Amino acid sequence: MIGAGAAGSAAAYALARRGQEVLLLEQFHVGHERGSSFGPSRIFRLAYEEPDYAGLAQAALASWQALEVASGQPLYWRTGGLDLGPAGTPSLEAVYASLDALGAAPQRLARRELARRYPQWQVPPDWEAVYSPEAGIVSPERTLRVLTTLGRQHGARVLEGVAALDIELGTQPAVRTSRGVVTCDHLIVAAGAWLPRLVPQLQASLSVTLAASSFYRPEDISAFGPERFPVFITHDEFQAYGFPVFGVPGVKLGVDVARPVTSGDDRTFEVPPQVSGASDAFMRRFLPGASAVMERHTCLITRAPGGDFVLAPHPACLHITLASPCSGHGFKFTPLLGELLAARALGETHPWHLPRFAFPTPIGQTTEAQPLPGGL
Ligand SMILES: Cc1cc2nc3c(=O)[nH]c(=O)nc-3n(C[C@H](O)[C@H](O)[C@H](O)COP(=O)(O)OP(=O)(O)OC[C@H]3O[C@@H](n4cnc5c(N)ncnc54)[C@H](O)[C@@H]3O)c2cc1C
Structure with missing residues (x-):
């Protein structure tokens, strides 16, 4: 192998x-x-x-x-998940419909309910969220x-x-x-x-592209822990995805704004400036309580x-x-x-x-x- x-x-x-x-x-x-x-x-x-x-x-x-039982170790952490975006966005509707069809008990959160449950988020007035209970971290x-x-x-x-x-x-x-x-x-x-x-x-x-993640230090780390801050995906121009503080003392964020084509051997480890710029802008705008950048990493995506x-x-x-x-x-x-x-x-x-x-x-x-x- x-x-x-x-x-x-x-x-x-x-x-x-x-x-x-x-x-x-x-x-x-x-x-x-x-x-x-x-x-x-x-x-x-x-x-x-x-x-x-x-x-x-x-x-x-x-x-x-089964792997958790075999190893005697936790390997999946249920945090719940939020899909966020302008109300009525077709992909957001599709997420709700897909979870509903699976019997996975999705919840629609209007902006006011989102602000009550997850005050870390500052979203525009026309946004809503779909909460999915089974989402989490591996x-x-x-x-x-x-x-x-x-x-x-x-x-x-x-x-x-x-x-x-x-x-x-x-x-x-x-x-x-x-x-x-x-x-x-x-x-x-x-x-x-x-x-x-x-x-x-x-x-x-197969195409190989370079993706990047950034970590941000929260002002109040407990507000961004896995019990209070679900994993998330946004349905907007950032196509952002992120995680609570887990394993590293920072909120992790990726944005899908640019992924240069590369290869396993030719890749660099540099985060393109438009990616780091969009990532920092996203945090300042939507999650201002965690906007101080700590570190960034690159990773390869091989896509079929x-x-x-x-x-x-x-x-x-x-x-x-x-x-x-x-x-x-x-x-x-x-x-x-x-x-x-x-x-x-x-x-x-x-x-x-x-x-x-x-x-x-x-x-x-x-x-x-x-x-x-x-x-x-
Ligand atoms: C930024 C980013 C975010 C992601 N986020 C998510 C997510 O949130 N949820 C999700 O489900 N998935 C996510 N993924 C996808 C997930 O990480 C991948 O699906 C998975 O890691 C792919 O594993 P792999 O074994 O195919 O490749 P790899 O992990 O790259 O393993 C291939 C291995 O083969 C070795 N190898 C290559 N050539 C040789 C050789 N000639 N001789 C010996 N060894 C060799 C390499 O060194 C490497 O260790 C993400 C991926 C990236 C990059």
Whole structure:
């Protein structure tokens, strides 16, 4: 298996737990900050406009709970979630309808009710919010630690600092690494932003972009804790998403205003000025009690067409599975995706393996990031 990010670590654990011999290669170290799966927090939510992903998220919630039991550690923190924007915005209406259809008890909060329950927010008079009770936080740094520890306990070998250089197709795929050649019965390539380099057939379909998060120090830290301040997404020109104080003593914010196209090797770690400017402006305007910037980070988003995931056989080799479950919203499904990948490697059909995870059709070349599918 190549890549110990969320997808590879979850697949390694799922296969090792089922008694399979597993070797997981990671070019850097588990939890490194050059890919997509690091940091304290990702949003978990059920609210998807697409029923496929809403159902997948419900199934994923059960898989998080199973992983919590297996590890004896909390891995999902329920904070509730707020979707905010001008009343009547179609995507906000869609969030409400999707949660309602799932029986997830969404609540509409008019501006006055929003101000009463969450006085941290200063929104324009025509805004409203949809509150979703099941939304919360899942944590890349904790999850990767748990998955690789449990995987190792079940016999998986996780080799850090070993890069896969190229892949030879065949009934027993071979991987040439920086430390020699390894052959296997089935190879899973979960290489994140490096996948298009290892599998050139994906270069025309996957786009890699640079996203950024900023952390802001609140004046009153208790007002922005997970019990009082839900995760959020805005349906406005900022397309912002954010978190309460969790793991780091600051409110975390991302804005989807610009994501330069890059690659795993060519990326920079610099936050584009228009992103930091928009992020700071958002906090000053909507959350003025937490507007002093503390730190910023960059992260890579590997997007498949339509914001879908790729969990598919290599087009020229059935003994290789390609895994690109990012598209900016994949982390919430991590333990379930591990089970899906394990099932594929063992030739089984998992009930949540959706037709939309097939090998993608190429998109036209682009120099601009495409929007994410209905938020995170
Ligand atoms: C800014 C940002 C915000 C996000 N927010 C959310 C959110 O709120 N909610 C949500 O659900 N999801 C979110 N996501 C998406 C989520 O983080 C990703 O879906 C997930 O982390 C993807 O994991 P991965 O395993 O596919 O890729 P990665 O984590 O990048 O893992 C790939 C691994 O493969 C390794 N590798 C690559 N090439 C080789 C090689 N040749 N040899 C050996 N190892 C190799 C890499 O070093 C890396 O460790 C967000 C993503 C970003 C970037």
